[in-house]
Amino acid sequence: MxxxxxxxxxxxxxxxxxxxxxxxxxxxxxxFMAVEIMLNAANLAFIAFAxxxxxxxxxxxxxxxLTVAAAEAAVGLGLIMTLYRRRGxxxxxxxxxxxx
Amino acid sequence: MNLSxxxxxxxxxxxxxxxxxxxxxxLLLGVTKRGKDFGFGLGLFGLIAALAFTVQxxxxxxxxxxGMVTKDGFSSLYNIIFLLAGIISxxxxxxxxxxxxxxxxEYYALVLFSILGMMVMASSYDLIIIFIGLEIMSIPLYVLxxxxxxxxxxxxxxxxxxxxGAFASGFxxxxxxxxxxxxxxxxxxxxxxxxxxxxxxxxxxxYAGVAxxxxxxxxxxxxxxxxxxxxxxYQGAPTPVTAFxxxxxxxxxxxxxxxxxxxxxxxxxxxxxxxxxLAVLTMAVGNILALFQDNIKRMLAYSSIAHAGYILVAxxxxxxxxxxxxxxxxxxxxxxxxxxxxxxxxxxTRDGTDSRFSELTGMASRHPFLATLLAIFMFxxxxxxxxxxxxxxxxxxxxxxxxxxxxLAIIGVMTSFVSxxxxxxxxxxxxxxxxxxxxxxxxxxxxLALALIITAVGALGLGLFPSSWIDLSRxxxxxxx
Amino acid sequence: MDYFFVALFVGMAFxxxxxxxxxxxxxxxxxxxxxxxxxxxxxxxxxxxxxxHFNVGYYLFALLFLVFDVEAAFLYPxxxxxxxxxxxxxxxxxxxxxxLLFALVYAWKKGVLEWV
Numbered sequence: 066m067x068x069x070x071x072x073x074x075x076x077x078x079x080x081x082x083x084x085x086x087x088x089x090x091x092x093x094x095x096x097f098m099a100v101e102i103m104l105n106a107a108n109l110a111f112i113a114f115a116x117x118x119x120x121x122x123x124x125x126x127x128x129x130x131l132t133v134a135a136a137e138a139a140v141g142l143g144l145i146m147t148l149y150r151r152r153g154x155x156x157x158x159x160x161x162x163x164x165x
Numbered sequence: 166m167n168l169s170x171x172x173x174x175x176x177x178x179x180x181x182x183x184x185x186x187x188x189x190x191x192l193l194l195g196v197t198k199r200g201k202d203f204g205f206g207l208g209l210f211g212l213i214a215a216l217a218f219t220v221q222x223x224x225x226x227x228x229x230x231x232g233m234v235t236k237d238g239f240s241s242l243y244n245i246i247f248l249l250a251g252i253i254s255x256x257x258x259x260x261x262x263x264x265x266x267x268x269x270x271e272y273y274a275l276v277l278f279s280i281l282g283m284m285v286m287a288s289s290y291d292l293i294i295i296f297i298g299l300e301i302m303s304i305p306l307y308v309l310x311x312x313x314x315x316x317x318x319x320x321x322x323x324x325x326x327x328x329x330g331a332f333a334s335g336f337x338x339x340x341x342x343x344x345x346x347x348x349x350x351x352x353x354x355x356x357x358x359x360x361x362x363x364x365x366x367x368x369x370x371x372y373a374g375v376a377x378x379x380x381x382x383x384x385x386x387x388x389x390x391x392x393x394x395x396x397x398x399y400q401g402a403p404t405p406v407t408a409f410x411x412x413x414x415x416x417x418x419x420x421x422x423x424x425x426x427x428x429x430x431x432x433x434x435x436x437x438x439x440x441x442x443l444a445v446l447t448m449a450v451g452n453i454l455a456l457f458q459d460n461i462k463r464m465l466a467y468s469s470i471a472h473a474g475y476i477l478v479a480x481x482x483x484x485x486x487x488x489x490x491x492x493x494x495x496x497x498x499x500x501x502x503x504x505x506x507x508x509x510x511x512x513x514t515r516d517g518t519d520s521r522f523s524e525l526t527g528m529a530s531r532h533p534f535l536a537t538l539l540a541i542f543m544f545x546x547x548x549x550x551x552x553x554x555x556x557x558x559x560x561x562x563x564x565x566x567x568x569x570x571x572x573l574a575i576i577g578v579m580t581s582f583v584s585x586x587x588x589x590x591x592x593x594x595x596x597x598x599x600x601x602x603x604x605x606x607x608x609x610x611x612x613l614a615l616a617l618i619i620t621a622v623g624a625l626g627l628g629l630f631p632s633s634w635i636d637l638s639r640x641x642x643x644x645x646x
Numbered sequence: 647m648d649y650f651f652v653a654l655f656v657g658m659a660f661x662x663x664x665x666x667x668x669x670x671x672x673x674x675x676x677x678x679x680x681x682x683x684x685x686x687x688x689x690x691x692x693x694x695x696x697x698x699h700f701n702v703g704y705y706l707f708a709l710l711f712l713v714f715d716v717e718a719a720f721l722y723p724x725x726x727x728x729x730x731x732x733x734x735x736x737x738x739x740x741x742x743x744x745x746l747l748f749a750l751v752y753a754w755k756k757g758v759l760e761w762v
Binding site (some may be wrong): 076083111120122130 | 293297311324
């Protein structure tokens with residue numbers, strides 16, 4: 066039977082996918098999506114733990130973090146748009162005006 | 166639902182509320198034709214009102230909103246640091262923004278919202294509230310870093326800060342989730358009380374969670390190896406924003422770290438060795454890489470990484486004395502670092518500047534007063550007596566020795582000797598380098614002068630009367646022990 | 647046992663789709679020419695690159711929608727406990743909505759709501 070542990074495993078895998086994606090991807094939109102996956106992995110973990118402990122606060126926390134993620138997404142996409150208008154590219158490896 | 170224990174008392178939040186109201190007023194007035202010019206005044210008014218309310222709250226210990234908000238001496242002291250940083254960076258901002266033709270009312274609203282987030286971060290024992298405060302702080306900062314929309318460097322700074330910031334939040338949130346999994350609570354008071362049973366039942370979750378939280382805040386305060394964003398963001402962001410960056414978010418990150426590590430997970434002994442490594446790496450890498458910089462903003466970025474390292478030393482040692490010395494150092498750092506950045510901002514309001522060392526030549530003969538002030542701030546950053554920087558380092562390193570961290574203190578002192586070289590480079594460039602072309606005049610105005618006076622008085626005042634200030638920090642920290 | 651039916655459904659889904667493709671591959675005549683193999687655009691010649699940019703207006707609307715949509719989610723749990731909490735809950739949600747209203751007024755005045 067599927068228990069809460071399975072959700073935790075999925076959440077850990079999602080988190081790993083997110084971290085890997087954010088580290089290896091070169092497209093800003095992809096990096097951004099990977100980061101969103103990380104946040105959602107945390108949400109899934111919160112829900113799974115809330116179920117294990119029989120505690121409602123985990124569910125509430127997910128509401129809050131979803132809102133935060135939405136606000137972050139709005140600002141992030143705005144920044145990416147500005148950059149795209151200036152440069153015509155969303156390739157992260159091209160953004161290197163400043164060096165050591 | 167029983168509301169008797171909730172203590173829904175909005176007077177607790179008066180500082181935050183005044184910031185929020187002024188922020189919204191700036192935004193709404195900003196879209197009207199005549200209201201655009203109110204941004205600066207309203208912003209300053211909001212910050213000063215919040216400062217007054219915070220000072221009034223000093224010494225109280227109250228918890229409200231179902232235990233989610235805690236106003237104690239610790240939060241008050243941190244709030245004062247944030248608000249001072251806000252006021253000083255606002256004072257220097259307007260001239261710069263006008264010179265660069267980006268004087269929009271949104272700037273002031275964003276600064277206010279960001280400080281609001283920092284204050285939320287410092288005023289709670291609940292990990293989730295700390296997380297939300299962190300996001301309220303960070304989201305405006307992403308925009309501020311990219312505020313100079315038509316400057317490609319500023320664009321790049323904004324996007325870099327955003328990506329790194331969001332990445333760090335992901336780690337932090339997952340860490341909080343794991344800690345929640347270990348104890349079914351995000352309240353640090355409950356975690357501290359039940360630490361041993363939690364550590365017995367779910368040690369793996371707890372350790373992994375704390376490690377992830379540490380990584381998340383490591384990015385925010387710019388600790389090595391999570392520092393690589395700092396130089397680029399500092400260099401690319403508009404200079405008054407950089408000034409704010411170097412103090413505000415860093416102090417907020419340390420506020421949260423102190424509450425989490427020195428209160429919530431005080432019983433976790435393994436954390437000390439991790440912090441030890443972080444502190445050594447941060448001090449060493451920050452100070453050594455700062456040696457090779459050609460750009461003063463980048464140099465100050467690495468220097469601010471190094472300063473984060475000194476405060477990490479205080480965190481590593483732990484306990485009342487050490488953390489109080491960390492707080493004292495943070496307060497002093499607010500003044501002298503903002504002072505250095507204030508002068509840099511004044512220099513940057515001229516056209517065609519890129520804050521290079523070579524641009525400083527001849528400053529002493531043209532603006533002897535400014536150059537002297539810059540020298541004072543540099544001496545303070547380097548830690549010469551009788552400045553706040555000296556006593557801060559003295560307290561931190563002597564605390565480390567007393568706590569048995571002799572090697573940490575030795576490494577810290579050695580790296581701060583290294584730092585003398587690059588701080589003095591600035592002084593040498595100002596005073597002793599022969600200029601091959603005349604120094605371009607800078608314009609002064611009362612706001613800039615006021616910012617310089619506040620920072621200079623702060624840096625020297627904290628240095629001349631260190632013991633009363635350290636007592637104040639001690640008092641603040643004692644509130645949560 | 648629960649998974650047996652899931653597996654059965656998965657198998658049937660694959661069989662149905664795969665079978666359809668296989669039959670058309672085996673039965674249908676295959677005589678491509680230049681016009682036929684072009685991307686389908688109602689029988690017309692394709693104009694311009696396929697990676698067209700969407701109007702930036704969509705993006706601004708999407709942002710506004712995103713924010714308000716997520717915020718609206720808070721009203722449902724609030725509505726459930728509203729009676730127990732009484733006036734203070736009404737007051738707090740009032741603050742919340744007024745802040746959202748500020749955001750809407752700001753966006754409106756900035757001209758985001760106009761289609762350009």
